[in-house]
Amino acid sequence: MQENSALIIVDLQNDFCGGGSLPVPGGDEIVPIINRLMGCFPLVVATQDWHPRNHVSFASNHPGHKVGDIIEVGGLKQILWPEHCVQGTFGADLHPELNRGKIHLTIYKGTDSEIDSYSGFFDNARRRSTGLERELKERGIRRVYITGLATDYCVKYTALDALELGFETWLIAEACRGVNVEPSDVAKALDQMRGAGVRLITSEKLVAEISTGTV
Ligand code: VGL
């Protein structure tokens, strides 16, 4: 067990996987990796993108605009996405093969129709917190390991916020996949996270370290 550590699984939902409305290439491939890691942590948190149907990030809610357009809303840049992760729909459910029995806490984000929320901690304007910081700190968590979708959006912003909030932050890069709207987006996101102080580890090395008690 990794004392004082939490595994965070970002947005591993049907819409971001094969057959979904905003599929992240290879999204399904990370499920078995994450399932293997879940038992190693005293706290496993899943975030879920959880949008109302009239959400600001959906291109369909902006007549005259299309997916991929960038608009400005309330002073913030907003990329327009296909409809995805609508509250209560199949697309918003966690991947069916993910071992839900081992998830201790679920954090919903993107629930306000007016503002997007890439990070699992705050909305994009940092107006409201999701409660994740408090939940982690109340449980004495000091170190977080981040996995999930998508490396260049929600994973990146969750990792950067975790770091800023004082958590020792690790990214398990092979347990993440990215959208790559531009082909180098994932590489850039990894550089940005590393530059900020996020540490990288493979799941294999982590499991080995946990079993030998070196972490
Ligand atoms: C995400 C785009 C839109 C993500 C969520 O989970 O990375 N990306 N909403």
Ligand code: ZN
């Ligand atoms: Zn979203």
